[in-house]
Structure formats: C-alpha cells, structure tokens
Amino acid sequence: MREVSGPTDAALALAHGHLAILPTETVYGLGADADNPETVGRIFTTKNRPANHPVIVHISQQEHIYMWATTVPDYAVDLGTAFWPGPLTLILKRLPRAGDYLTGGQETIALRVSSHPVFGEVLTQLAQEKNDPSVGIAAPSANRFGSVSPTTLAHAIEELGEYLTDEDVALDGGSSHVGVESTIIDATGSEPIILRHGGITAEDIESVIKLSQSESDVRAPGTLASHYAPNKQLRLVTHNELLERQPGALIAMSDVKTPTGFNRIAIPKNANEYAQMLYAAIRSADKSSESVIYAVPPTGGGIAAAIRDRLNRAATQ
C-alpha cells in the first residue's frame, strides 16, 4: 500500500482497479470502483467480510441515484435533499447496474453522498477518468470484519495495511468529524424505517418525514449483535455502578468524575464529542495496560442513540 498525497492519485488507483483507503465524515472507508466486480470482491477478502454482506455505494450527487436505483419514493427524495451530502444512507430497489457483487444478492442497493470534501474530490476525479458522472465508490468501513471502525488514517492502516497490495493506496483527510457511521434508512416501503442509528438523528429525520414504527424486512447483515468489538472486555455501567467496580480504563462524559485508580481515556463534553472520540477511545483503551474497559453510555436522544447502539454491540462478546 502506498500513501498518496491527493484525490487525483487516489482516483487513478481506483480507475485502474485498485483499492483505496479514503476519509469520510463518519469513518474511513475501504473504497473500490463500484462498477468493477473484481476490485469490489477484494474488499471482502481484505476485510475478511462474508460475501453476502452488501456494501454502500457512494455517489457524488443525489441526481445520480437514478443511475443505480429504481422506484425512489418521494420521502427518499426529500431525505436526500435535506441531508445529502451527509451521514445518511438510503436503501432503495436496485437497477441491474447494482450487481449481486455489491448487494450480496439482495434486490436493494445502499446509496450515500458523503460530505467529506476529499472524498467528493476523489469521486469528481474518478468521474473524469472514467468519463461517467454517475460513478460510484463502494466502501464499507476500513476495518477487519467485526472490529472497531477507524476514524483516522493511521487506524485504518493499522486495521488493513498488511492485507493490501503495493498498488492499493491510502489518502489522509484528517480525523472523521462525525465519528460514527451513517444512519441507514430502509426506503423501499411506503414509510422510512431506521435500520442503523448514526450521524443523522431520528429527530432530524422526523423533522422531514414521519418514521414508520414497523419492522423492516430488509436484511442489513452488518448490524450484528456483536460488532465494533475490542479485544478486551468492554463493560457498560452507570455512574453509580462504576464506584463499586475494580479500576480499569474509563470512557464517559465529562460530568462523570474519574474514580481513584481508574485510567480516564476520554472525557467528551457533549454527545457530538463522544461520537467523535468513541472509536479512537475504544482503540486506545484496548492498547492500555488495563484489563477491563468501562464505558458510561450517554443518555438522551440525538446522536446519543447511535453511541449507545455502538457501545452495546462493542460490549457483546
């Protein structure tokens, strides 16, 4: 793997059928040209990800959804207009272009427009290189299957560097400012259903369109009970429970005081900061000399729901 200095080199590598570690506003992604089944196939071997787990295709603009998806409901158009570019992924009925190699054989395709300017520029350059404005970059999070998502280039390289070839590339775009993955919406029915909580909150969505309370029949295999898991045990505790525990590494909001003997890893002042720091904190707690990691989940709505979701999965062995 070689680190490239700009979007043009990353786009060239993608156009030539190589993989690229790329920054997004949520987490770093492992990208491939979405029209190239061989390179997309390498995403799965590189991540050690089961082949039936579909990947998100990132496009440069909302209007290009019609080159990948069909039967786009009005509310999906409204959600795209409100939150793209940004941390929102829409699951739509696929067009044949969205082949089984992207969808894991499902009849749906996941589409997102990232707000990271570097990612946007890679798409623009790839579109020029391939002479096709509707190009897509297939990109799951740049971590090994089941492991913690990376929010910096160093963390992505730590996860995947050893599995990449000399011609694959990596591009730095700073720390991901959202810090947790995109919100995934099932947009195949008459009303939207949240499949994964993320950077766009349920409250944000409800300000545009009523969310359905029913269960989705779309399969989102990445949303497993155990995911984002550190090697050490992660225990979720309340502020009061913490005082009765043996010392360990601690991740909690700044209103939680650090009990004597605990190794405070992160001290976010609000839920947005908590989300930004979460994965880096889990990673550094995992590397610390402590044998147990404690996290006090944030309360309330908004992005706190996505943080609780990730903490619950990370704590499931």
Ligand code: TXA
């Ligand atoms: O923020 C994000 O979404 C990041 C950045 C890189 O964009 N990507 C990401 O990708 O989190 P990944 O592969 O780690 O998670 C994507 C989730 C998985 O749970 C997958 O099962 C679900 O999206 N998914 C993808 N395509 C789908 C489809 N056609 N139908 C249902 N679920 C789908």
Ligand code: MG
């Ligand atoms: Mg992932």
